[in-house]
Amino acid sequence: MKTQDLNAQMIEWRHALHQIPELELDVSKTAAYVADLLEGFGLEVHRNVGETGVVGILTRGNGPGCIGLRAELDALPITEATGFDYASTHAGKMHACGHDGHMTMLLGAAKYLSEHGQFNGRVAFVFQPDEEFGTGAATMIRDGLFDTLPMDEVYAIHNLPGMPSGHFATRTGPITASESLFEIEITGQGGHAALPHMGVDVITVGSQIVNALQTIVSRKLDPAQNGVVSVTEFVTDGRRNVLPGKATLSGDARALTPATNAATRAAMEQIVQGIATAHGVTATVQYDTIFEPTINASAPVRAVENAARNVTKHVDGDCPAKLFSEDFAHMANAVPAAFILMGNGTEAHHARPLHSDDYDFNDAGLVPGSSFWVELVEQQLPIQSNH
Ligand SMILES: [Zn+2]
Numbered sequence: 001m002k003t004q005d006l007n008a009q010m011i012e013w014r015h016a017l018h019q020i021p022e023l024e025l026d027v028s029k030t031a032a033y034v035a036d037l038l039e040g041f042g043l044e045v046h047r048n049v050g051e052t053g054v055v056g057i058l059t060r061g062n063g064p065g066c067i068g069l070r071a072e073l074d075a076l077p078i079t080e081a082t083g084f085d086y087a088s089t090h091a092g093k094m095h096a097c098g099h100d101g102h103m104t105m106l107l108g109a110a111k112y113l114s115e116h117g118q119f120n121g122r123v124a125f126v127f128q129p130d131e132e133f134g135t136g137a138a139t140m141i142r143d144g145l146f147d148t149l150p151m152d153e154v155y156a157i158h159n160l161p162g163m164p165s166g167h168f169a170t171r172t173g174p175i176t177a178s179e180s181l182f183e184i185e186i187t188g189q190g191g192h193a194a195l196p197h198m199g200v201d202v203i204t205v206g207s208q209i210v211n212a213l214q215t216i217v218s219r220k221l222d223p224a225q226n227g228v229v230s231v232t233e234f235v236t237d238g239r240r241n242v243l244p245g246k247a248t249l250s251g252d253a254r255a256l257t258p259a260t261n262a263a264t265r266a267a268m269e270q271i272v273q274g275i276a277t278a279h280g281v282t283a284t285v286q287y288d289t290i291f292e293p294t295i296n297a298s299a300p301v302r303a304v305e306n307a308a309r310n311v312t313k314h315v316d317g318d319c320p321a322k323l324f325s326e327d328f329a330h331m332a333n334a335v336p337a338a339f340i341l342m343g344n345g346t347e348a349h350h351a352r353p354l355h356s357d358d359y360d361f362n363d364a365g366l367v368p369g370s371s372f373w374v375e376l377v378e379q380q381l382p383i384q385s386n387h
Pocket residue numbers: 096097132354355
């Protein structure tokens with residue numbers, strides 16, 4: 001693999017980044033670490049694109065093509081429990097999603113391509129803030145990410161715990177889900193626990209709503225279109241001997257297409273209003289879609305399959321879609337894109353779910369991941385030797 005010689009260097013960068021996790025758009029230490037390295041490799045570096053985002057541009061020859069490769073700068077508000085000697089030094093913050101590894105793979109590719117790259121055109125190394133809360137990609141796009149630097153295609157890798165290390169998987173069409181947060185407020189008439197007929201008990205009404213919401217996925221969505229509706233909170237103002245007059249149901253809904261998300265929202269509104277009317281209470285539904293589905297375009301997916309086969313024979317070009325969400329959806333809406341999953345391993349910390357306090361990015365993925373980026377760039381921006 002092309003970046004094998006950078007393995008020790010990349011492990012050092014990854015562990016350094018792991019020790020300084022930062023949150024949301026407030027990632028200036030991490031951004032400076034990345035930008036300084038890119039400058040050291042001789043790239044043209046743009047800082048503060050979309051508040052704290054960084055873009056490094058590497059140019060070879062005069063080819064008109066430009067491809068974007070994305071990594072994430074941000075971490076999570078989690079207290080690390082790995083006990084590693086390179087554990088987080090920022091209390092209550094942790095790289096528990098492997099973004100430290102994603103950044104390092106891009107840095108490795110940038111260093112290799114700056115020294116040995118066989119390509120003709122431009123590569124944009126895009127480091128976005130706030131992937132986890134979903135504002136970073138949009139912030140960079142609003143700040144002109146694709147206007148000042150038009151890209152033909154854009155790509156991103158995310159590690160996947162439980163899949164063997166260094167295996168690649170992707171698919172054409174939806175690959176990650178939309179995420180919508182909902183809040184249903186029910187207002188009835190509370191009162192004495194022994195006199196239920198004098199009011200309208202919102203626990204009884206709310207329970208019916210919770211049960212009926214389970215029919216959205218099982219009975220209202222096309223079975224071929226995946227969705228999830230989870231009620232995660234049921235809060236009332238009742239006491240042990242006082243029937244509540246107000247209840248709030250909150251939760252999270254996922255869908256793989258905008259149409260399924262819209263159908264989920266419409267079904268929720270209909271169920272809530274129907275049950276509320278039947279019991280003579282009022283109810284409101286607030287439904288906010290905070291992540292859109294990431295939709296992979298077919299040509300970039302084929303490019304990924306071809307490039308990945310130079311790194312490993314374990315390439316799945318038609319993997320199942322994932323019901324987690326990705327801020328990369330905004331970039332994939334703007335430019336033909338592919339979001340790629342890379343196995344993080346099947347043992348111990350490497351198989352723990354993303355966002356666990358004992359999750360760890362597998363350093364064994366650094367060479368395959370960065371070598372894949374190199375192969376992709378050289379394949380997509382070829383040197384035309386016979387012209
Ligand atoms: Zn995450």
